[in-house]
Amino acid sequence: MLHILKAWRSCKLVILGLLLASLNSWSPAAYADKNKSVYDIDYRVQLDPGDDFAQVTIALSGSALPSQLTLHFNPERHIDITGEHLTQKGDRTVWQPEPGRAQITYRFKIDEKRSSGRYDSLMTERWTILRTDKLIPPVSTRASKSLKSRATLRVNTPKNWNTLAPYAKDEHGVFQLKDPGRRFVRPKGWMISGRIGSRQDVIDGTDTVVAAPLGKGVRRQDTLAFLSWTLPELKKVFPEFPQKLLIVMAGDPMWRGGLSGTRSLFMHADRPLISGNRTSSMLHELVHVGTGIRGDKESDWIVEGIAEYYSLETLRRTGGISERRYQQALEELADWGKESPNLLVRRSSGPITARATVVLHQVDQAIQKASKGQRSLDNVVTALAANRGEVTLQKFRALAEEAAGAPLPQLERTFLSGKKKP
Structure with a gap:
C-alpha cells in the first residue's frame, strides 16, 4: 500500500509540473511576443459614381511594423500621395512607418484606355471594373523574416452598389485577403462594383462567380453551364487551380477580349464561349x-x-x-x-x-x-x-x-x- 501512495505522490508532482509549464508557455508575455510577429494591413477604397478617381488609404497597425516599404506607384495613375515619413525616389515612394499605427493615402485614376480605344478599367455612373493589383501598387518591404501580415479590403460605395472580388467577405462585407507565401499581402485580381448581377456555383470544388453590370446580353448562367463541364477537365491538368474564381463580364466600351488576373478574369460580353475556329477565349484565360x-x-x-x-x-x-x-x-x-x-x-x-x-x-x-x-x-x-x-x-x-x-x-x-x- 505504501508503494502505491508514493507512486501517486510522484504522479501528482509530474502533473503539477506539466500544468506549470503549460501556464508559463501561455503567459501574457509569451502571447504578446507571438503577436509581435503579425501586423494588420487595412486597405480602404472610396468609389463615387462618375468620378474616375478612387480615394485609397493603406493603414498599418501593430506593435511591430516593417522598417521600410517601397511602393512602386505609376505616376500617371497614382497621384496626391500623402503620409508621414515618405521619401520620393523617382517613380518609387519609400515609406518608413513608426510602430503602432501609420497610413498613406492617394488617388487612383480608374479609367484606362488601351491603344484600340477600348477600356480595361472604367468608372461609369452605374458601375466600375478595375484590377486591384493596379489599384494597389507593387510593394517591397524591409522587415524581420518572422514578421507577417494580415490584410483586409474595405470598399465604400453608394448604398445600392455591390462589390465583388476574388476573396471571401466577412459578416460586415469586408474582404479577407489571402496570398499564401507572401509576407506582405495586397489585393490582386479583378474587381467589379456597382449595380451588378451575378450567378454563383461551386464547380469541382471551385467557388465560381460570374458577375456583370445589370442589363441585357450578358450570359451569366450560360457561362456557368459551360464551366460545369469544362472546368473539371481543366483542373485535372492544373490541380493547383484556385478554390475561388471571379469572372467579370461587360459590354462596350470595355476591351473586346479576355484578360486574366489572379483568381479572376475579364471577358467581353460579346465574346462567344466557343469561337468559329473551335478555340475558346474563356478557356484560354x-x-x-x-x-x-x-x-x-x-x-x-x-x-x-x-x-x-x-x-x-x-x-x-x-x-x-x-x-x-x-x-x-x-x-x-x-x-x-x-x-x-x-x-x-x-x-x-x-x-x-x-x-x-x-x-x-x-x-x-x-x-x-x-x-x-x-x-x-x-x-x-x-x-x-x-x-x-x-x-x-x-x-x-x-x-x-x-x-x-x-x-x-x-x-x-x-x-x-x-x-x-x-
Missing part, C-alpha cells in the same frame, strides 16, 4: 489563371501556346468538339502560324500563338510516343503550374525531354526560330 506563369524575353509563346492548346484540348476531351473538328482547327492554326515562323520574341501575337499551339501539339505527340503513352504534355504543364513564376525555353525543354525520356527536335532553337524543320 482560365488556363492562364490555372498556370500563373509568365515568359521571359523569348518565351511568351510558351505561355500563350499552352493557353491556346489547352483551350482546344479541353473542348476535345469533354466532347465539345469532335476529333475531326479538332484536326481542322490545328490545320487552320498551322496555316495562320506561317505568317510568324519565329517564336522567340518578347510578345506573342496571333500568328505566333497559332504556330506555338501546333508546336505544342507536336511536342505532346512526341512525348506520348517516346514514353509509350505513359506521359504527355500534361505532365510538363502540371509541373510548370505547380511552380508558377517565370518560364524559360531551357526550363520548358528540360521538363519536356524528361517526360519524353529523349531529345525533342521540336524544341531546338533553330526550329523554333523558323530556320529549319524538325
Whole structure:
C-alpha cells in the first residue's frame, strides 16, 4: 500500500509540473511576443459614381511594423500621395512607418484606355471594373523574416452598389485577403462594383462567380453551364487551380477580349464561349489563371501556346468538339502560324500563338510516343503550374525531354526560330 501512495505522490508532482509549464508557455508575455510577429494591413477604397478617381488609404497597425516599404506607384495613375515619413525616389515612394499605427493615402485614376480605344478599367455612373493589383501598387518591404501580415479590403460605395472580388467577405462585407507565401499581402485580381448581377456555383470544388453590370446580353448562367463541364477537365491538368474564381463580364466600351488576373478574369460580353475556329477565349484565360506563369524575353509563346492548346484540348476531351473538328482547327492554326515562323520574341501575337499551339501539339505527340503513352504534355504543364513564376525555353525543354525520356527536335532553337524543320 505504501508503494502505491508514493507512486501517486510522484504522479501528482509530474502533473503539477506539466500544468506549470503549460501556464508559463501561455503567459501574457509569451502571447504578446507571438503577436509581435503579425501586423494588420487595412486597405480602404472610396468609389463615387462618375468620378474616375478612387480615394485609397493603406493603414498599418501593430506593435511591430516593417522598417521600410517601397511602393512602386505609376505616376500617371497614382497621384496626391500623402503620409508621414515618405521619401520620393523617382517613380518609387519609400515609406518608413513608426510602430503602432501609420497610413498613406492617394488617388487612383480608374479609367484606362488601351491603344484600340477600348477600356480595361472604367468608372461609369452605374458601375466600375478595375484590377486591384493596379489599384494597389507593387510593394517591397524591409522587415524581420518572422514578421507577417494580415490584410483586409474595405470598399465604400453608394448604398445600392455591390462589390465583388476574388476573396471571401466577412459578416460586415469586408474582404479577407489571402496570398499564401507572401509576407506582405495586397489585393490582386479583378474587381467589379456597382449595380451588378451575378450567378454563383461551386464547380469541382471551385467557388465560381460570374458577375456583370445589370442589363441585357450578358450570359451569366450560360457561362456557368459551360464551366460545369469544362472546368473539371481543366483542373485535372492544373490541380493547383484556385478554390475561388471571379469572372467579370461587360459590354462596350470595355476591351473586346479576355484578360486574366489572379483568381479572376475579364471577358467581353460579346465574346462567344466557343469561337468559329473551335478555340475558346474563356478557356484560354482560365488556363492562364490555372498556370500563373509568365515568359521571359523569348518565351511568351510558351505561355500563350499552352493557353491556346489547352483551350482546344479541353473542348476535345469533354466532347465539345469532335476529333475531326479538332484536326481542322490545328490545320487552320498551322496555316495562320506561317505568317510568324519565329517564336522567340518578347510578345506573342496571333500568328505566333497559332504556330506555338501546333508546336505544342507536336511536342505532346512526341512525348506520348517516346514514353509509350505513359506521359504527355500534361505532365510538363502540371509541373510548370505547380511552380508558377517565370518560364524559360531551357526550363520548358528540360521538363519536356524528361517526360519524353529523349531529345525533342521540336524544341531546338533553330526550329523554333523558323530556320529549319524538325
